[in-house]
Amino acid sequence: MNIEVIKADITKIHADVIVNAANSSLLGGGGVDGAIHRAGGKQILEECIQIRDRQGKCKTGEAVVTSAGNLPAKYVIHTVGPVWNGGVEKMSKLLSNCYKNSLQLAESLGIKTIAFPNISTGVYRFPKELAGKIAVEAVQNFQAENIKKIIFVCLDDENEMIYKKLLD
Template identity: 60%
Template structure:
């Protein structure tokens, strides 16, 4: 087992209940909340998160796919929420792989820039955006592991899986690494 995967934990559960410095939200381009993990984070964190998103919208007009922005975490146990917009799977013909890599990389970079030591990710794009779960799992572990080799700010990365499939796939990759 490599030193970097020691910093990665895979858990099954509700990301809004995880105690870390920053929680990653799988947002949509409007940043105004939505379904899935996005809605859950907004509900649990309260109106301060939405207010932070509205301020970003006013400044830069939303968030492009693959990019990430940071707000307060409101009532959540975390200090911050990083909102990243995952790609909708379109058979892989639309640079979805690169866009998902960017989501993970940009979230990690923002977390490190803001002095965060611990971060929790959901399985970005694997829900209604239909990104193949196995491929998404491989991308997440690859990007996180590479980032941890280059940056020492983050000491703990949790991947919080909502469903059994994602948990099994991601956990398998971490165990093999």
């Protein structure tokens, strides 16, 4: 499995799946979530509403899938990262679950490439170094059958540097 780090806009990435750092409502919001919903169009929102009607909100650490609408991907996996409150052990497990559950869902779809944003490191204030360590460990420990390439898509220089250092 090949792991790449790039600095880019995740809505422009050509991958089978892009992961959305969603909020529990699944109805779009700020940051990555808002950007994915805006770029993907109303089809993503409509499918998120159907998921909500079926199961209620998406819990922290869990993941659901929709089509990608107007995005250059086949699917969007929406995962809800934890809001940092300092409980390192609990928060770390929840963030790790975001990556594990997204990867399991991607595997079940038979996809080859998946792109992750830096989950919870924006308005959810998860410490970037710790979040990077958790993300890299989660993907390196995942036993993939179908997935051949994982891309960490960083929006800023700081995250890009952290992930590149962790993968060296």
